[in-house]
Amino acid sequence: MKLKLISIILFLVIMAALPISIVKCNFTNSDSGNSKIKNNVSEPSDSKQINDKKTLLCGLVAAQYDESYCDETIRAIAILMQSDYDAEPQKFHLKNKDIYLSKNEAENSIKEKYSDFEKAVNSVSEIKITKDNKTLYIPFAKISNGQTITDKEYDYLSPVASPWDCFNVNYEPENKCAGVSLCGLDYLCKSGMTAEKALKWYLPEFEIG
Numbered sequence: 001m002k003l004k005l006i007s008i009i010l011f012l013v014i015m016a017a018l019p020i021s022i023v024k025c026n027f028t029n030s031d032s033g034n035s036k037i038k039n040n041v042s043e044p045s046d047s048k049q050i051n052d053k054k055t056l057l058c059g060l061v062a063a064q065y066d067e068s069y070c071d072e073t074i075r076a077i078a079i080l081m082q083s084d085y086d087a088e089p090q091k092f093h094l095k096n097k098d099i100y101l102s103k104n105e106a107e108n109s110i111k112e113k114y115s116d117f118e119k120a121v122n123s124v125s126e127i128k129i130t131k132d133n134k135t136l137y138i139p140f141a142k143i144s145n146g147q148t149i150t151d152k153e154y155d156y157l158s159p160v161a162s163p164w165d166c167f168n169v170n171y172e173p174e175n176k177c178a179g180v181s182l183c184g185l186d187y188l189c190k191s192g193m194t195a196e197k198a199l200k201w202y203l204p205e206f207e208i209g
Helices: 002-040 052-065 071-087 108-112 114-123 161-166 182-190 195-202
Strands: none
Touching: 052 071, 052 114, 071 114, 071 182, 071 195, 108 114, 161 182, 182 195
């Protein structure tokens, strides 16, 4: 009788403890599952994932294009974009349409010129802009005020005259440009210079080729 009573008591103790064990186990598994899901959530990237470099460069050229630019100017911009992206890709926030404009996003004259961007990018794939055998980021602007300026961040650049910018319809005395004036490139290319020579005007201490 005593043995039977002890068995009943042990059975009741086990049954009472069982729900606690189940709840604890479920809580642990649930917490582990949430942790796993959290670790698998990736942070949103600031840049689009573009695997093909030529596609990327076409988008960079398209974003800087102006319908007044000639084909040789497009080549010059392609060389500049290629060199700059190789030097400091983190400066290019590809979700910004002012920096990267895909073929699907392009409209009107830019969309019509996209095949020319592709042609330009293909033609300059082997051309580099270097100084002392280093690829350095070259800043640029649409237009200067007639002279490029010095910039502490880019102390490897020298200011140069860009007087033709003064005759551009977009000229303003307040325009600031360190590095390369895109309107200046266009003027020089339309005057008969190659893309390489036009870039060399703004980057006299660099090797281009």
